[in-house]
Amino acid sequence: MSSSLIDDSTLLQGSQATRPDPRVTALQDWLCRYVGQILNVAPERIDPDVKFDRHGLDSSAAVGLAGDLSTWLECELDPTLAYDFPTITELAVELARRDDVCAALRRLV
């Protein structure tokens, strides 16, 4: 029983490594563009693993990000998101776990 669980999770990790979750990618893309627009730089120059505050985003920007993201996804998102998940990648992975976000992404992407 336990060995089959381990096998499943290994398989899952393997498949994620070769084929990234498209929902995470969609969220990362949106967030890179969003941060890029605030900083007035091209989205491809935004490192998704650099912390939001290192990008120069302050608390107002963090609140704005959560608000604009919730408008896009039509979900209630907490203003503290960018503090609890402080990089684009961490935030995208977290959001992609949520059912309401995934449902919204199916409509939007």
Next chain:
Amino acid sequence: MMTSVPHSGGSSEAPEIGRHATAIMEQQSTVTWGASAAAIRSHYDVSNDFYALWLDETRTYSCALWNGDEDLQTAQARKLDWHLEGVRAHNVARLLDIGCGWGSLLRRALGKYGVHHAVGLSLSDAQSAWIRSTGLANAEVCVQSWADYSPIAPFDAVVSIGAFEHFARFGQSHSDKLAGYRSFFEACHRMLVPGGRMSLQTITYENADSAEFSRFFAERIFPESDLPHHAEIFQSAKGLFEVEMLRNDREHYARTARCWLGNLRRARAEAVKIVGESKVAMYEKYLGLLVVGFHTARMNLARLVLRRMGPLTKAS
């Protein structure tokens, strides 16, 4: 609504930097002593109907006191009870509420606690007019600052919730700030019977100070106001009041502000009709910043019960 929003389908369209995004703030306010009546009114007189959309039914506009899974109104009532129990309000003759808002504490004091006569001070015309319109018996509401108020008789209990945040002015010197707080505690000391209690609830700086305080707050939301540090409260009350109870409840304020923000978002169309798009966006940002500020411990929420001490004796 979704048309201008980016997606991962290869569009070069930029994400919508929407109504929530940060903006560069203008203007430096003039600095003197405490927030002026005009500054207070700029926030609290926006529109009673607007506030009614996102506050609870009692229009209690301050941090609630939560206990488990319950609604905002229940948590607000518990907060009022904490203060009224703290000042031993049961059946007292006279109670003063400094910064009485829309009167929820006055109403509860006169009702559940059997207070004989309650006085509320407020600088907001809109709030005071609304309380009077509800015809609250045995209550008196004065549009007056504590600094100008002279009671006809002392009070048995004093409560002040969410007003102390306006007793110092953003940018004033540390000594002026302390002097302002000191004169507040001296006024409360004068107005209270010997041994009487006052309770105080205020936002404080925790892991931040005014130099880091968002200019958005200082200029757009609560113009002219600055927050206290805990030490400044203790220092300015020293010799006048002893601190019987202190609790810090920043997570309670994060939860309260989340409720308000959720209510405002759900009633957004109605809110825009009353105060316009830009004001609603400003309040969404303000409430979001409140959640973040308390969640990250930049700010805290202090609740204190203070007991009046005898006449001030000369310290060495």
